[in-house]
Amino acid sequence: MDIIIRDNYEQMSQTAAEYIAGLVRAKPDCVLGLATGSTPIGTYRQLIKMHRDGLDFSRVTTFNLDEYLGIGMALEKPFHMDQSYARFMHEELFRHINVKKENIHIPDGLTQDPKAFCAWYEESIKKAGGIDLQLLGLGGDGHWAFNEPGSSLGSRTRVQALTAQTLDDNYEAFYKNAKIERSQMPHFAITMGIGTILEARNILMIVNGAKKADMVAKCIEGPVTSQVTASAIQLHSGGITVVLDEAASSKLAHAEHYKHVESMKRQYDI
Numbered sequence: 001m002d003i004i005i006r007d008n009y010e011q012m013s014q015t016a017a018e019y020i021a022g023l024v025r026a027k028p029d030c031v032l033g034l035a036t037g038s039t040p041i042g043t044y045r046q047l048i049k050m051h052r053d054g055l056d057f058s059r060v061t062t063f064n065l066d067e068y069l070g071i072g073m074a075l076e077k078p079f080h081m082d083q084s085y086a087r088f089m090h091e092e093l094f095r096h097i098n099v100k101k102e103n104i105h106i107p108d109g110l111t112q113d114p115k116a117f118c119a120w121y122e123e124s125i126k127k128a129g130g131i132d133l134q135l136l137g138l139g140g141d142g143h144w145a146f147n148e149p150g151s152s153l154g155s156r157t158r159v160q161a162l163t164a165q166t167l168d169d170n171y172e173a174f175y176k177n178a179k180i181e182r183s184q185m186p187h188f189a190i191t192m193g194i195g196t197i198l199e200a201r202n203i204l205m206i207v208n209g210a211k212k213a214d215m216v217a218k219c220i221e222g223p224v225t226s227q228v229t230a231s232a233i234q235l236h237s238g239g240i241t242v243v244l245d246e247a248a249s250s251k252l253a254h255a256e257h258y259k260h261v262e263s264m265k266r267q268y269d270i
Ligand code: GLP
Pocket: 035, 036, 037, 038, 039, 040, 065, 066, 136, 137, 138, 139, 140, 143, 144, 145, 146, 166, 170, 173
């Protein structure tokens, strides 16, 4: 696991964007797994800048982790609410880069048949050749995507009920300013499962802020448990990169060691 600690959010975002851009340059038809939330916004802004400087997304395929059930979806359909992840992705990334509409996949929050949709989503990832790089944030309760505590570490794309903490966190970040009542927020979501995420060939997790420092320590240094679904990162067998800002890394017992390892890797190119 490569654990990279940067001074602040901007540097964390820059490092993450460079990593993603490196893959897009090396494999122009790569499959990217994308995430929502406030954390990746800086990374997306950097990618947009890189696109303006020539980074080409025309052959890239994307799969988003999750979507609220009851709102959304497809970019050509009207949005029910501004808070859909489809809208977020469109605003924060897709409309600024040259990714093709037909190559974008986001779970359909308006599906009439969630079960069939989830099976189709899994199948589509397989058909695309699997995900080369999955970008992830970290939920306040330790979740990846919407895999709330208690989700099986082998879980697949499915409907998940959201915890009170997740509703509170996301209300503060995305609903309050839009003057939407907390009671009106969707209480369910379609989410890729932990098993689905672990099949990505590479994982890139980004976390910032002191608020998540305890959860970062649990996820990286604590036991692997379905109570902190992001702790499944310790089970991944491919490339794992975690980029943190200083504040998010502040509760890690071995932060100094991770910094040492990173500087050795840079120095000796290993
Ligand atoms: C939501 C998303 C997650 C995201 C998390 C953290 O729950 N489903 O994918 O990681 O929020 O969001 P933020 O980056 O705003 O803290």
